[in-house]
Amino acid sequence: MKNNQIKTLLIANRGEIASRVIKTCKSLGIKTVAIYSEIDRYSLFVSDADIAVCIGSNEPSKSYLDQDKIISVAKAQHVDAIHPGYGFLSENITFSEKCKKNKIIFIGPNSEAIKSMSSKSEAKNIMIANKVPVVPGYSGKDQSLLNLKKEAKKIGFPLLIKAVSGGGGKGMRIVSEMSDFESALKAAKRESLSSFSNDKIILEKYIENGRHIEFQIFGDNYGNVIHILERECTIQRRYQKVMEESPSPFLSKDLRKKMGETAVTAAKSINYNNAGTVEFIVDNDSGEFYFLEVNTRLQVEHPVTELITGLDLVKLQIDVAKGKKLNLKQSDVKSDGYAIELRLYAENPYNNFFPETGTIKKFSIPSVDGLRIDSAVCDNSIISAYYDPLIAKIIVKGSDREEAFSKMSYSLSNLVCLGIQTNQSFLKELIDKDEVRKGNYTTNFIEKNSDLIKITYSKSQKMKILIAGSLINWSDRNSSRKLLSNIPSGWRNSFYSFQKDSFFFDDKDYISSYRCLYNSFEFIFDDTALKVSLININDQEISIELDGCINKYSYLKNEDIILIHNQDIGNICLVTNSRFPDLDTEIKDGSYLSPMPSQIIKVLVKEGDKIKENDELIIISSMKMESTISAHSNGIVKDIFVKEGQNIESNFKLINIE
Ligand code: ADP
Ligand code: ADP
Numbered sequence: 001m002k003n004n005q006i007k008t009l010l011i012a013n014r015g016e017i018a019s020r021v022i023k024t025c026k027s028l029g030i031k032t033v034a035i036y037s038e039i040d041r042y043s044l045f046v047s048d049a050d051i052a053v054c055i056g057s058n059e060p061s062k063s064y065l066d067q068d069k070i071i072s073v074a075k076a077q078h079v080d081a082i083h084p085g086y087g088f089l090s091e092n093i094t095f096s097e098k099c100k101k102n103k104i105i106f107i108g109p110n111s112e113a114i115k116s117m118s119s120k121s122e123a124k125n126i127m128i129a130n131k132v133p134v135v136p137g138y139s140g141k142d143q144s145l146l147n148l149k150k151e152a153k154k155i156g157f158p159l160l161i162k163a164v165s166g167g168g169g170k171g172m173r174i175v176s177e178m179s180d181f182e183s184a185l186k187a188a189k190r191e192s193l194s195s196f197s198n199d200k201i202i203l204e205k206y207i208e209n210g211r212h213i214e215f216q217i218f219g220d221n222y223g224n225v226i227h228i229l230e231r232e233c234t235i236q237r238r239y240q241k242v243m244e245e246s247p248s249p250f251l252s253k254d255l256r257k258k259m260g261e262t263a264v265t266a267a268k269s270i271n272y273n274n275a276g277t278v279e280f281i282v283d284n285d286s287g288e289f290y291f292l293e294v295n296t297r298l299q300v301e302h303p304v305t306e307l308i309t310g311l312d313l314v315k316l317q318i319d320v321a322k323g324k325k326l327n328l329k330q331s332d333v334k335s336d337g338y339a340i341e342l343r344l345y346a347e348n349p350y351n352n353f354f355p356e357t358g359t360i361k362k363f364s365i366p367s368v369d370g371l372r373i374d375s376a377v378c379d380n381s382i383i384s385a386y387y388d389p390l391i392a393k394i395i396v397k398g399s400d401r402e403e404a405f406s407k408m409s410y411s412l413s414n415l416v417c418l419g420i421q422t423n424q425s426f427l428k429e430l431i432d433k434d435e436v437r438k439g440n441y442t443t444n445f446i447e448k449n450s451d452l453i454k455i456t457y458s459k460s461q462k463m464k465i466l467i468a469g470s471l472i473n474w475s476d477r478n479s480s481r482k483l484l485s486n487i488p489s490g491w492r493n494s495f496y497s498f499q500k501d502s503f504f505f506d507d508k509d510y511i512s513s514y515r516c517l518y519n520s521f522e523f524i525f526d527d528t529a530l531k532v533s534l535i536n537i538n539d540q541e542i543s544i545e546l547d548g549c550i551n552k553y554s555y556l557k558n559e560d561i562i563l564i565h566n567q568d569i570g571n572i573c574l575v576t577n578s579r580f581p582d583l584d585t586e587i588k589d590g591s592y593l594s595p596m597p598s599q600i601i602k603v604l605v606k607e608g609d610k611i612k613e614n615d616e617l618i619i620i621s622s623m624k625m626e627s628t629i630s631a632h633s634n635g636i637v638k639d640i641f642v643k644e645g646q647n648i649e650s651n652f653k654l655i656n657i658e
């Protein structure tokens with residue numbers, strides 16, 4: 001067979017995976033064509049591509065799943081190959097065949113392999129025939145209630161009902177006793193029918209202390225099949241992966257070898273000829289492993305494998321699809337170090353991991369050696385309800401597991417993603433858990449650790465949040481006050497006494513009490529007085545010194561909403577409650593007092609002057625910032641107690657008006 005050329009490649013996908021594929025194409029000198037829906041017009045993957053073609057409206061069925069439109073764009077652009085990414089059309093037999101019919105290379109395995117693996121029952125039956133261990137269960141044709149009940153009884157409880165055409169964790173139900181079986185079956189069938197237009201199911205024994213360990217497989221068109229080591233993806237929510245790592249902390253050398261060989265047997269049994277993944281569930285207690293399924297595409301978590309092996313899996317996919325022989329033998333596959341991936345999602349872990357939509361206002365990545373971020377977002381990227389809420393994949397490599405985890409923890413603390421609710425703080429809590437660090441976990445780890453899905457702030461964290469919020473508001477008022485300097489604003493009055501700001505966060509109202517001192521602030525919380533200095537502030541970052549320690553906060557302020565990110569605290573959304581109108585002790589018998597230690601810049605009135613309310617009286621300077629003292633009522637200037645250039649303490653009597 002001769003090698004086909006790939007000069008131009010179309011990516012039938014969007015987001016981070018489209019950008020990921022484009023990156024490899026660029027390194028190979030392949031021209032790229034992106035397709036996009038209307039809402040994705042300004043996305044990064046669109047600008048990354050050499051050419052981008054709009055293929056329709058936002059609903060996937062009218063764009064990324066519209067096979068005929070995609071093929072016609074591919075032909076118009078003289079595309080040699082299509083990379084389907086993951087999700088969308090990546091495991092669609094009709095699409096892979098349409099590509100072939102139009103003489104376009106579909107970058108993936110042969111359509112028979114896709115077809116047989118797209119059915120959980122057929123996949124299982126093929127594996128049984130090839131002596132690959134499968135989870136005990138029923139994957140037969142007789143779907144009558146009577147038969148399924150009989151099979152369920154044989155398997156025992158708990159058991160798992162799975163949709164034959166299921167994927168992405170959909171259409172699964174755990175049943176713990178026979179009396180629940182019928183209603184769970186109905187629910188699974190309903191969900192499966194609406195998601196996959198098919199209500200056939202299989203039954204499996206539920207492995208209660210299971211670990212998800214999968215093997216990357218690779219085959220070419222000449223019958224060469226190898227595995228490229230494992231990834232452990234046990235940490236999941238709703239049967240979907242949250243964290244992936246390699247090497248697995250669970251596998252012994254022997255078990256790795258045995259499972260790797262089994263993965264190759266599974267792949268060979270379907271003449272596998274591109275990148276794929278054989279998923280296993282391993283019983284944590286017995287060490288027995290069972291085949292779950294083969295994903296016939298590039299996997300979301302493929303970067304984990306790339307980081308420890310140094311291979312470019314997309315390049316390998318393209319090479320094999322062109323008809324090249326796999327130039328990698330099993331014995332060539334070596335791993336070095338340790339890699340972890342976390343999936344940063346726009347979702348609310350504190351509300352059932354419900355997906356969130358909105359705009360990412362600020363996205364910035366720390367610089368960490370060995371950190372790889374696969375994302376397709378930047379400032380102002382939209383996370384819409386139309387697509388997967390994945391924001392970024394955070395992947396790090398360390399020389400060993402401990403180093404990888406500390407780099408991950410640091411990276412996660414310093415990544416800034418503001419504007420939308422994400423699972424960032426949850427992920428940080430998760431990977432800092434002792435049991436996770438030790439590798440002691442099973443698939444229900446998140447469910448079992450309900451403290452992970454509650455946020456708790458310590459008293460010192462709360463104080464830091466309130467101080468940051470108060471100083472951001474204080475500074476904002478000061479800078480806007482320069483423009484409106486003769487409008488009497490609340491804050492000037494409160495120089496004289498403690499100013500109170502009220503905030504709402506963490507489902508509660510909080511009050512922050514503070515006053516300006518010379519070049520610093522004093523905050524009072526309950527009976528604690530804290531001296532705080534504002535070191536630096538611009539419209540996105542603030543540095544605050546507290547107890548001789550400077551902390552940095554990234555923030556975004558829009559009216560009364562302040563989004564704050566801090567390394568130690570994570571992401572907070574602070575709402576400023578309307579300010580207390582307190583005209584305090586500023587004027588005492590017509591005497592105006594200096595609000596804080598300051599210098600007199602200008603005296604604008606003379607003794608005996610007749611003045612009206614709001615007339616400017618004196619300009620003072622403090623903390624490198626000028627403020628104007630204005631009259632609060634009509635009157636006559638009786639005494640002036642200060643001269644220009646004079647330095648005064650707070651509460652110094654400035655002027656007396658009758
Ligand atoms: P993995 O996440 O390990 O690659 P899954 O089977 O959990 O494997 O999901 C595969 C991917 O397919 C998901 O990450 C998701 O992005 C994508 N996906 C799932 N369902 C859909 C869908 N209806 N439309 C588009 N993409 C989907
Ligand atoms: P999908 O196609 O949705 O990815 P899988 O069969 O791969 O479906 O299962 C998804 C997840 O569900 C697994 O990673 C595992 O956590 C859990 N799971 C699947 N089968 C079993 C089982 N028999 N026992 C325990 N957990 C299982």
Ligand code: MG
Binds near residue numbers: 168279292293
């Ligand atoms: Mg799976």
